[in-house]
Amino acid sequence: GMRVHLDRARCEVAVGVAGHTWNHVLVGRRAAILSCLARHPEGLGASELAREVYGRDGSEVTARSEVHRIRTAIPGLVETRPYRLASGVEVEWAPGAGPDTGNGPDVGTGVHTGA
Secondary structure (H helix, E strand, O other), X not given: OEEEEEOOOEEEEEEEEOXXXXXXXXXXXXXXXXXXXXXXXXXXOHHHHHHHHHOXXXXXXXXXXXXXXXXXXXXOOEXXXXXXXXXXXXXXXXXXXXXXXXXXXXXXXXXXXXX
């Protein structure tokens, strides 16, 4: 399975296959994209994702490009139409990076079950 640990500016993805675990670390915009998708399990369109991650003038093309790079690097993590974390991905929030406020003190865990 896959587990995503989200901190404010860093995201660590652990991928377990056949008894082996690979860790991928994402930072910057890619970490922000995964954090945003974790906060929106129902999924987001490219324009919504661009606005959430890049601000009011965010480009859909840039958002699509970054999601494509994430999907290429870590197959099975992000689904499309709409963009969302794949069903069954475990999400763990670091202290101070909780899902409700974006930087609140809560620590949460959850499993995406798909929409």
